[in-house]
Amino acid sequence: MSIPEIAFDAVIIGGGGAGLRASLQLAGAGRKVAVLSKVFPTRSHTVAAQGGINAALGNMEDDDWRWHMYDTFMGSDSMADQDAIEYMCKNAPQTVYELEHMGLPFSRLENGRIYQRAFGGQTRDFGKGGIAHRTCAAADRTGHAMLHTLYQQNIKAKANIFSEWYAVDLVKSRNGGIAGVIAINMETGETVYLNAKATILATGGAGRIYESTTNAFTNTGDGPGMAMRAGLPLQDMEMWQFHPTGIAGVGVLITEGVRGEGGYLLNKDGERYMERYSPQLKDLDCRDFVSRSSMMEMREGRGLGPKSDHVLLKLDHLGEEIINTRLPGIRELAKTFAGVDPLRDPIPVVPTCHYMMGGIPTNYHGQAITVDNDGKDKIVDGLYAIGECACVSVHGANRLGANSLLDIVVFGRASGIHVGERLVEGLDMPVASRDDIDAAQVRLNRWNTTTDGESVEVIRAEMRKVMQEDFGVFRDGESMAPGLKKLEALQERLQHAALKDKSEVFNFARFEALELDNLMEIALSTARQANHRTESRGAHSRFDCPDRDDSKWLKHIAIFADGRMADRAVNMKPNEVEPLQVKEREH
């Protein structure tokens, strides 16, 4: 069946910070761009980011992007690509100044410059100079301020926003690259083929594979799911960040900025336990380390509650003025979701799934990379990936707080610049055959035509339970192997699940089914790679293999939909500075 086709210079899938920044770069240059977003753009999950964005502006004390680069590499447990973190940290100040010029309402210092707070893992002078204040903040609503600013600039640039359009699958081109995407207008149910010289995936995270997550309902890994079904790999999917401070029982995020401003964690004895685990950085150690420390406290019975299932985040000592001016959103969330006013009482918190370090492998222009049969990197024609759905890799095995807002704008911008340059050079419109266009609709047609089968809801709940139980902060080969088996069985069941409601107008049941296909690809890749990596590094921590083993595992690992894996070297060759040495982290 033939469906309508529309052609663009670039189609960007995702209207969060990364997608809107890329769009701005291209629309500002007069290119014909479409931004597809399954929610109105300001509802994208960038809006929920709180603490800030890292850039070595040096507004609080001397700073240097090389120190930021060093911290990022150390935080990554040596697994971030050095050419990519060099690019990100070096371009961070310029990117932040651009956001300020666009109108982002940063908090300010007395001298009128942007306010910067302390954040986890940020140091001065290559780890030797104590804690750095590098995180540019708009109170504790930095993501909201950024996303609205970028959307507003897109209005000004008259970008084409396809709001409430859902991307289903990538369409392959005749030359083996990507020619565009099949998408559904959610309001009408109409299916359209968007043909583009460049397709940019900016679909964000996939935290909804877990039962408890800070992520929005919409964080379902649509981009990585589409990439996998197009025969492309993901990378480092075992690396999931658990944020130390999600509100217990709810999962809502409480920013690391609370600890940056001087708050700290307590166990049931009222002990500030991070002083014991991390004498130097204490509560501002990296997230993987703080989360493990909290889990140890709870496992050893020093958590709170009858099940020792949470710890406390104390901030009342910061005083009313600091809390109301720098952490007003946190106070609101704590009151609403935990029933406590942090002016007086600590917030019950627990490590909660927060961020996917893995994703679609790319270079630092955002170009998607696959691995050919000889094990060599190969750029995928016509496809880019940016932000959380991508793995550049600037986060390696553990992301530093406030590096994700940076990641999305730096690489959103970089991909826009790169696509723009290639368009100037003269990029041909990729051509897809009828069969290729049909192939990208097979999955949608399957959901539309299957009449009898299990419900999506049941399978999704079971998947999330397996992930929560077997692939959490601490992992163990003994539970991960059966966990993977359970997921494989669930994936098989999902192939036969059915939709009851087949209506066309805003049929969210249909979109949730399509999303579950993506979540399942992500969950399976995570489980396979977590079983495969028999060491502990960054966020991947195994009881049965507690040590880091650089001789065998200092590498990225790509994975395809059928489970096939391929090693990729970690880039140790920055373009300007001397390579950073691989070493053990200090606490």
Add this chain to the structure above:
Amino acid sequence: MTEAQARKLKVSVYRYNPDKDNKPYMQSYDVDTQLVNGQMLLDVLHVIRVDDPTLGFRQSCREGVCGSDGMNINGKNGLACVTKIVDLPNKITIRPLPGLPVVRDLIVDMSQFYRQYEKAEPYLQNDQPAPAKERLQSPEERAKLDGLYECILCACCSTSCPSFWWNPDKFLGPAALLQAERFLIDSRDNATEERLTALDDAYKVFRCRSIMNCVDVCPKGLNPTKAIAAIREKLIQEGT
């Protein structure tokens, strides 16, 4: 966290699916709060959707910051994700946000609301070349943006405003005017005169009758009426 006492809720929800319904109707659901995993009205809607996946409503962040799930709850606009079950009676009536066309169930067509937002030119305008670093702004100047920039565009305010119901195409409405003031008052924006000229007609601002429904319903505790008064004052000063 204390477990709320078990309650039997009677939830009456506005239903309309253009694929099959000639006209809208109210559908009633019984919900036992013991089955609800969470403390908010949104969690109640999830329980309903397990049995009836056809019920349509928007949602995303579930923490009151994305602005997706604005709806009319027992006669008052609010976000389902931050409306606590304990604060609601056992009989709950949920309708779509009033005054906008209903597309399906609780999903309204927000294009009119967004068009008014765009008319406020909600982006920084400054015709001076940007400096190499940030534009300077004192903490006092920055503080003027507090209470304005936090808007989440949920439309609870504009769709509770009678002036917006009568003139949704001419009156900008509280949400858009809040943004108009956010840029008028930003020390980095120098298009004040042009902005005021664009706002200066009988409708865009002056249709506000200070009914203050907007203030009453804003889930972020913002005060659009105050912002509108500030714009009015500037317009009157400009005119004299």
